[in-house]
Amino acid sequence: MADDRKLTPRGEDFAAWYNELVQRAELADYSPVRGSMVIRPWGYGIWERMQRALDDMFKATGHENAYFPLLIPMSFIEKEKEHVAGFKPELAVVTHAGGKELEEPLVIRPTSETVILEMFGKWVQSYRDLPLLINQWANVMRWELRPRLFLRTAEFLWQEGHTAHATAEEAEEETLRMLGVYRDFMENWIGMPPITGLKSDSEKFAGAVRTYTCEAMMQDNKALQAGTSHFLGQNFSRAADFTFQSEHGTEEYAWSTSWGVSTRLVGGMVMTHGDDDGLIVPPRLAPVQVVVIPIYRTDEERSATVAKAREVEARLRDDGVRVKVDDRAHLNPGAKFYEWERKGVPLRVEIGPKDLEKGNLCIARRLFPEGEKRKLFLDEAEALGSIPARLEALQESMKERAKARREANSHRGVTEWGQLAEILEGEGGFVYTGWSGDPAVEARIKEEFKATLRVIPDPEFRSDTAPARCISGEGAAAHEVVWARAY
Amino acid sequence: MADDRKLTPRGEDFAAWYNELVQRAELADYSPVRGSMVIRPWGYGIWERMQRALDDMFKATGHENAYFPLLIPMSFIEKEKEHVAGFKPELAVVTHAGGKELEEPLVIRPTSETVILEMFGKWVQSYRDLPLLINQWANVMRWELRPRLFLRTAEFLWQEGHTAHATAEEAEEETLRMLGVYRDFMENWIGMPPITGLKSDSEKFAGAVRTYTCEAMMQDNKALQAGTSHFLGQNFSRAADFTFQSEHGTEEYAWSTSWGVSTRLVGGMVMTHGDDDGLIVPPRLAPVQVVVIPIYRTDEERSATVAKAREVEARLRDDGVRVKVDDRAHLNPGAKFYEWERKGVPLRVEIGPKDLEKGNLCIARRLFPEGEKRKLFLDEAEALGSIPARLEALQESMKERAKARREANSHRGVTEWGQLAEILEGEGGFVYTGWSGDPAVEARIKEEFKATLRVIPDPEFRSDTAPARCISGEGAAAHEVVWARAY
Numbered sequence: 001m002a003d004d005r006k007l008t009p010r011g012e013d014f015a016a017w018y019n020e021l022v023q024r025a026e027l028a029d030y031s032p033v034r035g036s037m038v039i040r041p042w043g044y045g046i047w048e049r050m051q052r053a054l055d056d057m058f059k060a061t062g063h064e065n066a067y068f069p070l071l072i073p074m075s076f077i078e079k080e081k082e083h084v085a086g087f088k089p090e091l092a093v094v095t096h097a098g099g100k101e102l103e104e105p106l107v108i109r110p111t112s113e114t115v116i117l118e119m120f121g122k123w124v125q126s127y128r129d130l131p132l133l134i135n136q137w138a139n140v141m142r143w144e145l146r147p148r149l150f151l152r153t154a155e156f157l158w159q160e161g162h163t164a165h166a167t168a169e170e171a172e173e174e175t176l177r178m179l180g181v182y183r184d185f186m187e188n189w190i191g192m193p194p195i196t197g198l199k200s201d202s203e204k205f206a207g208a209v210r211t212y213t214c215e216a217m218m219q220d221n222k223a224l225q226a227g228t229s230h231f232l233g234q235n236f237s238r239a240a241d242f243t244f245q246s247e248h249g250t251e252e253y254a255w256s257t258s259w260g261v262s263t264r265l266v267g268g269m270v271m272t273h274g275d276d277d278g279l280i281v282p283p284r285l286a287p288v289q290v291v292v293i294p295i296y297r298t299d300e301e302r303s304a305t306v307a308k309a310r311e312v313e314a315r316l317r318d319d320g321v322r323v324k325v326d327d328r329a330h331l332n333p334g335a336k337f338y339e340w341e342r343k344g345v346p347l348r349v350e351i352g353p354k355d356l357e358k359g360n361l362c363i364a365r366r367l368f369p370e371g372e373k374r375k376l377f378l379d380e381a382e383a384l385g386s387i388p389a390r391l392e393a394l395q396e397s398m399k400e401r402a403k404a405r406r407e408a409n410s411h412r413g414v415t416e417w418g419q420l421a422e423i424l425e426g427e428g429g430f431v432y433t434g435w436s437g438d439p440a441v442e443a444r445i446k447e448e449f450k451a452t453l454r455v456i457p458d459p460e461f462r463s464d465t466a467p468a469r470c471i472s473g474e475g476a477a478a479h480e481v482v483w484a485r486a487y
Numbered sequence: 488m489a490d491d492r493k494l495t496p497r498g499e500d501f502a503a504w505y506n507e508l509v510q511r512a513e514l515a516d517y518s519p520v521r522g523s524m525v526i527r528p529w530g531y532g533i534w535e536r537m538q539r540a541l542d543d544m545f546k547a548t549g550h551e552n553a554y555f556p557l558l559i560p561m562s563f564i565e566k567e568k569e570h571v572a573g574f575k576p577e578l579a580v581v582t583h584a585g586g587k588e589l590e591e592p593l594v595i596r597p598t599s600e601t602v603i604l605e606m607f608g609k610w611v612q613s614y615r616d617l618p619l620l621i622n623q624w625a626n627v628m629r630w631e632l633r634p635r636l637f638l639r640t641a642e643f644l645w646q647e648g649h650t651a652h653a654t655a656e657e658a659e660e661e662t663l664r665m666l667g668v669y670r671d672f673m674e675n676w677i678g679m680p681p682i683t684g685l686k687s688d689s690e691k692f693a694g695a696v697r698t699y700t701c702e703a704m705m706q707d708n709k710a711l712q713a714g715t716s717h718f719l720g721q722n723f724s725r726a727a728d729f730t731f732q733s734e735h736g737t738e739e740y741a742w743s744t745s746w747g748v749s750t751r752l753v754g755g756m757v758m759t760h761g762d763d764d765g766l767i768v769p770p771r772l773a774p775v776q777v778v779v780i781p782i783y784r785t786d787e788e789r790s791a792t793v794a795k796a797r798e799v800e801a802r803l804r805d806d807g808v809r810v811k812v813d814d815r816a817h818l819n820p821g822a823k824f825y826e827w828e829r830k831g832v833p834l835r836v837e838i839g840p841k842d843l844e845k846g847n848l849c850i851a852r853r854l855f856p857e858g859e860k861r862k863l864f865l866d867e868a869e870a871l872g873s874i875p876a877r878l879e880a881l882q883e884s885m886k887e888r889a890k891a892r893r894e895a896n897s898h899r900g901v902t903e904w905g906q907l908a909e910i911l912e913g914e915g916g917f918v919y920t921g922w923s924g925d926p927a928v929e930a931r932i933k934e935e936f937k938a939t940l941r942v943i944p945d946p947e948f949r950s951d952t953a954p955a956r957c958i959s960g961e962g963a964a965a966h967e968v969v970w971a972r973a974y
Contacts, residue, residue: 032602033558033602038553038555038606039554041552041553044552044553045551064528065535068525069518069523070595071579071628091585094579094582094595098579098630099630106520139626143585155556155558328615330615
């Protein structure tokens with residue numbers, strides 16, 4: 001059945017727009033289990049491309065994949081005291097199995113530090129067995145009753161990297177290396193350039209010494225924490241009693257890191273690039289980059305345009321383009337246009353009888369420069385030859401557009417509380433201020449404006465002139481920081 | 488630390504050999520959660536190659552991946568009455584989450600028919616939306632207190648295909664198509680050629696109309712059910728109230744199938760190809776196909792042999808070979824040989840100072856024809872040029888060897904109960920007999936010999952002359968069937 005209803009416009013209700021888009025572009029759906037979602041083939045196809053790209057990057061930096069158990073004894077989670085305080089309220093607990101009550105309850109992993117470092121301790125004897133560089137692709141569970149598809153669901157898919165090192169320096173280096181991998185991926189695959197830097201103590205991962213983060217800006221000017229990389233010091237090694245014999249013969253606790261990104265990235269992609277017609281998928285992530293639609297009235301026209309569509313498909317496939325011919329007979333071309341625009345396919349090739357006569361093809365672009373027309377009528381050879389370069393250019397321009405929007409909605413040099421209030425309660429965005437380091441200031445801003453300290457930015461993101469005083473008016477600024485409302 | 492202890496020989500204690508091998512080849516390890524395992528990078532690397540190959544085959548046959556929830560409401564499992572009877576004793580149950588007791592218990596999926604067909608029902612309106620061809624890569628849980636690594640664990644990784652069709656014929660065709668895909672994969676990737684055919688009613692999947700199976704023979708002559716494909720009729724559609732409008736305008740229940748293979752295949756690979764020195768990985772599945780080991784005493788020799796090893800690595804990589812140089816300085820060559828033989832790397836290239844002088848390389852083969860020597864000393868160019876073809880030939884010969892062993896341990900034309908008893912309680916293997924179709928015969932054979940009806944074989948596996956009478960002595964044979972003890 002043709003679905004040609006309009007989405008709620010972003011400007012009217014961003015949350016409604018997002019929810020409608022995710023479901024009607026067939027990215028995901030609600031499941032019968034409250035808090036969990038179903039990822040449909042179009043959404044999963046995008047996630048698969050994200051996985052493949054990240055996995056290649058992890059392997060290129062020396063990591064190997066492994067798999068650890070879904071269920072973790074409650075006693076393991078309780079070993080690291082900050083960790084248990086952070087995660088206990090969100091746990092799903094298995095109390096019965098195999099028809100009996102369990103002696104000890106098992107929790108569905110909310111994250112796997114505790115069990116993974118336990119295993120590392122079994123495998124590592126000496127510094128020669130280090131570093132240990134492991135990644136896991138898995139599902140995790142953090143109980144959630146107000147789910148938002150991809151952004152906040154009880155169950156989600158992610159990767160969690162876990163590494164162990166002989167020295168603090170090496171572990172810190174690894175933490176930053178993976179932050180860099182995430183940033184590179186977000187910029188060059190999702191076209192969603194983040195600000196990177198450090199989390200404050202109140203926002204860091206439960207049990208970490210330091211948490212580094214990638215914070216991206218969505219079209220409603222809210223922040224999305226898109227990926228984090230944690231330097232765990234010896235905290236989890238100590239809890240798991242994971243020691244190794246050092247080069248000097250001493251017994252020491254290993255230094256560990258962990259880092260993760262999740263299916264939340266699909267939500268970030270939607271909120272970075274979608275428009276009122278639907279999604280726009282960056283070409284490198286698109287399961288279909290070009291959809292070819294034959295347009296006809298008579299049977300004769302149908303066979304001629306479908307034949308040409310197959311030719312075009314073969315040619316583009318040879319050029320390494322992911323292409324699909326939509327020759328469904330029960331839908332008219334308009335319905336197909338709507339559907340593929342909503343799903344965000346970057347380019348559409350239309351082939352009608354007149355195009356055949358003239359030796360032309362029509363390329364309709366999902367995103368095109370202001371002032372230009374969506375459709376280009378080009379000589380067939382020229383049209384086809386141009387497609388790989390058009391896809392690459394689109395990928396680049398999506399990144400640049402997102403970056404420009406982020407910067408246009410960043411407010412630097414904010415020194416007055418009233419100004420902070422006005423921005424956070426008004427148009428939103430990233431607000432750069434000075435901060436003394438006092439957590440009470442964070443608590444007050446959270447209470448008054450529902451905003452949080454997103455990141456203490458890395459040098460390249462800092463303002464040329466950073467405020468000298470804390471935004472609270474009390475004390476000197478220890479750091480320049482970024483405040484925003486967030487997902 | 489060098490691990491040069493011998494494995495328990497297969498002939499002495501096959502189960503002990505298997506367990507030692509899996510752990511000492513670093514395929515998997517026991518986890519702190521009873522019944523669950525940890526898949527280590529070497530084992531996971533093999534599983535990843537299995538996944539990639541299968542996924543390509545699924546996509547080539549028109550399937551798309553998606554993801555459904557881990558947790559299923561208990562009431563869903565209970566909708567199909569045979570299904571719940573089959574799975575209820577093995578369920579792990581979540582009763583508490585987010586700090587509260589749940590109103591309805593949720594079970595960790597033992598398989599996902601119930602929830603997937605519920606979603607299909609939401610997505611499908613008419614015959615035009617069919618067939619729906621979906622696959623999911625996921626973890627599942629079937630409670631198990633006597634785990635065997637890869638073969639039987641509470642949690643395991645698998646893929647589960649789920650498809651819906653407008654007609655019974657089309658669904659049956661799909662069921663057989665996927666059985667064929669599994670067989671092709673097992674033969675040509677794992678080198679583990681199975682017998683295919685139908686399960687008897689007492690052995691079929693809980694809720695299926697018909698279950699087709701791939702039964703492979705292990706080196707201890709026991710059967711391994713390596714993959715199954717189910718024709719579900721309208722059973723699960725009816726339970727989920729999944730209907731569609733047919734071409735004739737009537738409302739009908741959809742016809743569905745499901746099919747799955749799991750990490751159990753890794754165990755099958757071990758028990759098909761391993762020997763008393765360790766694993767032998769079929770080249771197409773090997774994360775490392777060739778390991779290069781420099782052999783030296785002096786620093787000068789070290790730098791010359793390592794340099795040559797890097798050259799060899801680059802050359803083989805260019806030829807598309809997965810290659811690794813083992814230049815760890817703290818292990819002697821013997822320890823490295825043991826380790827890589829245990830892990831099953833198909834070929835080893837040794838480079839010593841004498842080889843450099845002569846322009847030779849030594850190729851040591853993990854598996855080689857009887858009567859030949861393990862090591863070949865060849866001219867460097869000839870040695871390197873021969874490697875891709877050697878890997879292909881090895882792949883093929885592993886399959887042929889397994890097939891020959893399967894046939895050598897198949898006993899056809901068995902008509903006497905005493906003969907059946909002697910084989911099943913003696914050397915084991917596949918025993919072909921006539922069977923009347925009476926489940927009481929199955930029950931008796933299970934009770935007396937701990938053996939089951941593995942498969943009613945497809946025509947190509949049937950004997951030229953099939954027995955006319957049932958093995959029980961009572962009644963005519965309705966089918967020729969295969970009996971065996973099984974994992």
